[in-house]
Amino acid sequence: MKKGFIIAAIGFLLYAILAGAVLHFYTANPETMTWREREIFNRKYIGRLEIGAHRDEVLRLLGPPDISEARISSDGRNVLILFYRTQHVKSDGITTRDETTPLLFFNDKLYVWGESAYTAEFGN
Numbered sequence: 049m050k051k052g053f054i055i056a057a058i059g060f061l062l063y064a065i066l067a068g069a070v071l072h073f074y075t076a077n078p079e080t081m082t083w084r085e086r087e088i089f090n091r092k093y094i095g096r097l098e099i100g101a102h103r104d105e106v107l108r109l110l111g112p113p114d115i116s117e118a119r120i121s122s123d124g125r126n127v128l129i130l131f132y133r134t135q136h137v138k139s140d141g142i143t144t145r146d147e148t149t150p151l152l153f154f155n156d157k158l159y160v161w162g163e164s165a166y167t168a169e170f171g172n
Contacts, residue, residue, distance in 0.1 A: 102157060
């Protein structure tokens with residue numbers, strides 16, 4: 049009886065250590081997710097972003113964007129808009145802007161996200 053308890057306790061301890069290691073060291077890879085999983089992932093993490101975050105930090109967290117645009121603003125700043133899929137509109141195999149959330153960067157710093165990020169800067 050005592051021997052069985054010890055074996056069960058050791059097994060539980062090993063399971064707890066393994067589960068803890070997986071939870072601590074595993075990082076989600078947006079590139080391997082289904083489009084539904086990626087939408088949920090993107091909504092979750094876009095909501096956690098902070099104004100002023102560096103472009104590289106956002107790319108590391110969210111992976112490559114579904115759509116991107118770049119230009120120079122009228123005052124000479126580098127403008128980059130990254131579009132991440134966040135909502136399903138039409139099942140056609142193509143991600144369109146109305147299925148994404150835009151993130152606007154000035155000189156590689158996150159300035160604003162959401163619909164106003166695109167419409168305010170580009171006048172659409």
